[in-house]
Amino acid sequence: MSEENEEFDIEQPDASQKAAKKNHFHIAISRDRMEVKMYPLTGVKEGGLVTYEDVIEACKKENIKVEINDRLVEKQLLEENPQEVTIAKGVKPKDGEDGYIEYKVDMSAKPQFIADPKDGKSIDYKNSMQVTLVNAGDVLATIIPPTNGEPGEDVNGLPIEAKPGANARYFLGEGVEEKDGNIVVTAAGTPGVQDDVIMIRRSYVLQSDVDLSTGNINFPGTVIIHGNVTDGFEVMSEENIVINGLISGAKVKAKGYIKCAGGIQGKEKAEILAGSFVAATFVSAATIVAEGDVLITKDILHSNISCLGELRLGGSIIGGVTTAFKGVECGGDLGSETGAKTVVNIRTHYRQEKAKELANSVMADVSLIFDRYKVWNKAESLNEEESKVLLKDIATLQELIKKRQMFDGRVAKFDQMVFENKTAKVKVLGTLEADISVVSPYSRYNCSAPMKGPLSVSENNSSGKMAIIKG
DSSP states (O other): OOHHHHHHHHHHHHHHHHHHOOOOEEEEEOTTSOEEEEEEOTTOOSSSBOSHHHHHHHHHHTTOOSOBOHHHHHHHHHOSSOOOEEEEEOBOOBOOOOOEEEESSOOSOOOEEOOOTTTSSOOOTTTOEEOOOBOTTOEEEEEEOOOOOBOEEOTTOOEEOOOOOOOOOOEEOTTEEEETTEEEESSOBEEEEETTEEEEESEEEESSOBSTTTOOEEESSEEEESSOBOTTOEEEESSOEEESSOEESOEEEESSOEEETTOEEEEEEEEEEESSOEEESOEEEEEEEESSOEEESSOEEEEEEEESSOEEESSOEEEEEEEETTOEEESSOBSOTTOOOEEEEESOOHHHHHHHHHHHHHHHHHHHHHHHHHHHHHSSOOOHHHHHHHHHHHHHHHHHHHHHHHHHHHHHHHHHHHHHOOOOEEEESSEEOSSEEEEOSSOEEEEOSOEESSEEEEEOTTTOSEEEEEO
16 A cells, blocks of 8 residues: 555545534523523434524524524534533523612711811810710611512513612611601601611710710710719709719709709719709719709708708718708708808898899990090090090890899899798707807808707798798
């Protein structure tokens, strides 16, 4: 056999084998009708799909509407070891996104130190602590609705609906309402969310002391402090304040009541101002002003107390000035054996004294204007500058007259209240010590020698003098 024939004999079988070798295929649609698969028919030499046109025609018979991967079909037809492949796919639907709540403020209810806005760096650790506060009418959050999603289609072009997203999960608690797709605040306070309940907390609870770690507290609702209020700090509330620890040289102010279980160690710096009553275990070297009663479990030492209700205490009053419009009930001694000067005012409205001071200050301003006028009255004429001052003084006098009338009206109102308050008295269960003064707007009693109680000091309405009644 020649070399040419040898070469021909070697190549001929390969060529004929290649020509004889054909891949036979079948197509099938997946159960979910989202895929068209092309797979080889192993061991099959007759029938099936053997050309690109066969595959396309088979897809048409199956009503395939989606795009067919032509290159993948052609590749598999020529592949020596063909595999099952997906030659067309449907479009899966895109499910909608769930709705959610988009908050506009910090909902953690945790206090944070805020840098000075002037330089953005420095922090005043007494005054820079802020808790998120919101007011009525503020938009707390926006309710983002769910989306419907995007529909898909199967390989036959039939639509497949998308699953819409779920509504935002939330519940409305106290102090909020839903309005125009927003959650709106109806009462001032600190916002919070717990177990999907959105609320406005009307109380602020602090588990620690009020100190440099917290800064001052100014809150529109009730404040509850489980620690102490330390020297130099302030706690203010539009409602009530409850302090389970000690008030030490601090300022505490509430439009409602103030309760202090640990007592008040004033250090001659503490100021307690309440729109209702004040209750504490003891008071030392502090100032208390209350619109209602003052209730002290033990002693009051060297303090200034003013209230429009009654002062009731289980211990003694030693030193300082007490002004109780409706009287005093003292379970211990009034005064001390050491002679600490102690003054108790009854039937005295502390605001009346303030109104009188304001009225007097008006008259002081009027006197300055009249003194200036006396000098000008002697002059033959006034220069331009003096004339301007005179016109300004005339306008100022008109304002001062209005102020004086207002303050005089207050004084008259308080005078009537004082006159009608004829039952106020000082009750002492212990000893009424010497150097004690019991004073009303109409009379005064100075005790010169100790007297054992129980007794009471009151004003005789007929004689207008103080009288002591035993028992």
